[in-house]
Amino acid sequence: MPAGVFKETYRADMAHLRYPIHYAGLLIGSVLALTAPLYLKGYYLDQAILFMIFLIAAVGLNITLGLAGLVSLAHAALMGAGAYTVALLALKAGVNAILAIPLAGLAAAGLGFILSLPSFKLKGYYLAMASLAAQFILEYIYSLIAPEQYISIPFETKEIAGIFFGEGIPLYYLALAITIVLLLAAANIARGSLGRAMKAVRDNDVAAEIVGINVTMTKALAFTIGGFYAGVAGGLYALYSAGVGWEGFTLLVSIELLGMVLIGGPGRVVWGSMLGVLVLKTGWTNLESSLNPLLTGMGLDIIASTAKYIVLGTLIAVFIILEPEGLIAVLRRIKEYLRLWPYSY
Amino acid sequence: MGGTRLSYDIESWKVDRVWDKGDLYRKKEYERETLVRTEHILVEFGGIRAVDDVSIKVDRGEILGIIGPNGAGKTSLLNVISGFYKPKHGKVYYKGVDITRLPPHLRVKLGISRTFQHSELFMGMNVIENIMTGLHPWRKGNTLSYALWTPGVMKWEEWAREKAEHVIDLLDLHEYRYHIVGSLPPGVQKRVDLARALAQDPEVVFMDEPMAGLTREEKEDLVRAIIEVYETRGITFVLVEHDLEVVTDICDRIIVMDFGKVIAEGRPDEVVNHPLVVKAYLGG
Numbered sequence: 001m002p003a004g005v006f007k008e009t010y011r012a013d014m015a016h017l018r019y020p021i022h023y024a025g026l027l028i029g030s031v032l033a034l035t036a037p038l039y040l041k042g043y044y045l046d047q048a049i050l051f052m053i054f055l056i057a058a059v060g061l062n063i064t065l066g067l068a069g070l071v072s073l074a075h076a077a078l079m080g081a082g083a084y085t086v087a088l089l090a091l092k093a094g095v096n097a098i099l100a101i102p103l104a105g106l107a108a109a110g111l112g113f114i115l116s117l118p119s120f121k122l123k124g125y126y127l128a129m130a131s132l133a134a135q136f137i138l139e140y141i142y143s144l145i146a147p148e149q150y151i152s153i154p155f156e157t158k159e160i161a162g163i164f165f166g167e168g169i170p171l172y173y174l175a176l177a178i179t180i181v182l183l184l185a186a187a188n189i190a191r192g193s194l195g196r197a198m199k200a201v202r203d204n205d206v207a208a209e210i211v212g213i214n215v216t217m218t219k220a221l222a223f224t225i226g227g228f229y230a231g232v233a234g235g236l237y238a239l240y241s242a243g244v245g246w247e248g249f250t251l252l253v254s255i256e257l258l259g260m261v262l263i264g265g266p267g268r269v270v271w272g273s274m275l276g277v278l279v280l281k282t283g284w285t286n287l288e289s290s291l292n293p294l295l296t297g298m299g300l301d302i303i304a305s306t307a308k309y310i311v312l313g314t315l316i317a318v319f320i321i322l323e324p325e326g327l328i329a330v331l332r333r334i335k336e337y338l339r340l341w342p343y344s345y
Numbered sequence: 346m347g348g349t350r351l352s353y354d355i356e357s358w359k360v361d362r363v364w365d366k367g368d369l370y371r372k373k374e375y376e377r378e379t380l381v382r383t384e385h386i387l388v389e390f391g392g393i394r395a396v397d398d399v400s401i402k403v404d405r406g407e408i409l410g411i412i413g414p415n416g417a418g419k420t421s422l423l424n425v426i427s428g429f430y431k432p433k434h435g436k437v438y439y440k441g442v443d444i445t446r447l448p449p450h451l452r453v454k455l456g457i458s459r460t461f462q463h464s465e466l467f468m469g470m471n472v473i474e475n476i477m478t479g480l481h482p483w484r485k486g487n488t489l490s491y492a493l494w495t496p497g498v499m500k501w502e503e504w505a506r507e508k509a510e511h512v513i514d515l516l517d518l519h520e521y522r523y524h525i526v527g528s529l530p531p532g533v534q535k536r537v538d539l540a541r542a543l544a545q546d547p548e549v550v551f552m553d554e555p556m557a558g559l560t561r562e563e564k565e566d567l568v569r570a571i572i573e574v575y576e577t578r579g580i581t582f583v584l585v586e587h588d589l590e591v592v593t594d595i596c597d598r599i600i601v602m603d604f605g606k607v608i609a610e611g612r613p614d615e616v617v618n619h620p621l622v623v624k625a626y627l628g629g
Binding site: 010203 | 427429448449450451453454458459461465466467468469470474477478479480481482484488491492493494498499501502503505506507510541542545
């Protein structure tokens with residue numbers, strides 16, 4: 001009698017859900033996500049919404065950086081493109097902000113494609129510098145759109161059938177639906193031929209070209225898809241925020257997103273990104289809110305305001321040196337240990 | 346330009362036509378057709394002629410060896426044929442069609458595959474993923490259909506997986522199927538490299554120094570694999586190689602290069618005793 005889990009078809013071997021624990025995880029995750037508004041109120045529900053917004057953006061960056069190996073320091077600027085698309089369409093043309101979110105994705109995807117152009121010739125640090133330049137240029141453009149004020153999205157454009165999607169439970173479920181669709185799509189891209197082509201370009205672009213992959217197109221696609229995700233995240237962020245301003249999409253946010261991908265697990269588009277956002281966004285925000293009053297009380301205001309970036313920088317450096325595969329690799333090792341326990345191998 | 350193999354679909358794979366082709370070659374009931382032909386190829390690097398006016402041809406169904414001392418221009422010639430270098434002068438023809446300006450990824454679709462001297466594999470992926478990556482040029486569906494994982498994409502992925510498993514069987518790579526390629530020994534990496542090329546169902550495979558850095562046992566394994574594939578699937582091989590023993594053992598014809606030029610060509614027994622070849626190798 002065979003011991004263990006055996007798959008009899010290639011379809012079963014390539015499926016998202018392959019082991020009983022996957023089904024159990026899906027069931028528990030679904031119940032938790034669907035019932036979250038029952039036990040998360042106010043601030044914590046907002047945290048859940050922000051988690052999903054940043055998760056979508058991080059998944060996009062994980063496709064560009066983790067799968068295709070293309071360093072982008074302009075991901076926050078792409079989010080900004082999405083946010084400004086929604087805000088301007090709602091304000092100037094009266095377009096419903098919710099319906100404008102796909103357009104935000106498309107606008108940022110177009111911008112992502114433009115950002116991919118330097119990657120046809122540049123790699124590594126040089127590409128990072130090109131994206132850094134793009135980040136600053138876009139930040140400047142955003143500051144020109146509304147120099148000294150936020151763009152407020154009219155409340156009525158955040159409604160569909162009388163339901164206000166600008167906050168609370170309706171926004172939570174809207175973000176949840178978009179997140180599930182986009183996460184599934186990202187997982188599908190990663191497990192298929194497109195994902196393998198991106199990984200091939202990341203691992204060895206010369207060999208990728210020789211085995212028949214159009215490297216230029218694959219790089220452009222990775223940036224474009226990443227841009228689409230960033231745009232949708234930005235669109236949702238615009239819906240969530242009272243107003244859209246360029247301060248929300250600065251280089252620091254780009255680095256934060258980079259940290260989420262590098263710490264979570266580059267190349268593991270869904271679970272890696274999820275861990276990264278959980279640690280750096282949700283985890284840190286909650287830690288900060290409890291630590292800051294304490295530090296301020298001790299007269300350490302300077303540390304309170306800069307601690308985040310000190311920790312972020314340290315974590316990125318530590319993970320790049322000690323665990324380049326991110327937290328997901330640590331979890332995988334723990335899982336293997338538990339699977340084999342009490343034996344060591 | 347494409348020929349019949351471009352109608353690369355799942356049904357045609359199921360009838361296993363490549364095996365029939367192998368039988369056909371073994372019986373020698375075919376007319377030799379020139380697959381690849383180069384005409385007066387010239388490649389220069391900073392004034393140094395790496396390949397100097399080289400015209401060669403590769404016939405269907407042969408194992409051709411290209412040998413020569415270090416710096417003879419063998420790999421540069423191979424890079425021109427696979428499209429990685431653009432020659433300063435000269436033409437490359439595939440089945441009579443000029444492909445000199447065709448990008449590398451499109452040459453693969455025509456049936457020209459290659460392996461590398463230092464296994465240029467995708468080190469972060471496992472063996473199956475590496476082999477399936479070789480099938481990317483034939484993928485069906487666009488980005489949206491991959492994101493939605495449509496039935497067409499599912500069917501193609503299953504076909505690609507089946508094809509990868511087929512080559513894994515052929516080259517006896519079962520035990521390494523899920524191993525990350527970067528962690529495998531050089532001999533196995535060379536076999537994975539060959540497997541990736543073979544999965545593309547090529548008409549001709551160019552192998553760049555396949556025996557380099559291998560132990561005697563690993564060389565024997567690889568030679569066995571090449572001969573088996575040659576005999577069963579009728580694929581034409583071009584071996585760019587240093588190891589004279591291997592080349593003289595398995596090649597039908599040998600081309601010798603030195604200082605970017607072809608200095609001798611013919612059957613192995615003729616070539617190894619050729620005075621210019623002896624001079625090039627022994628410096629005498």
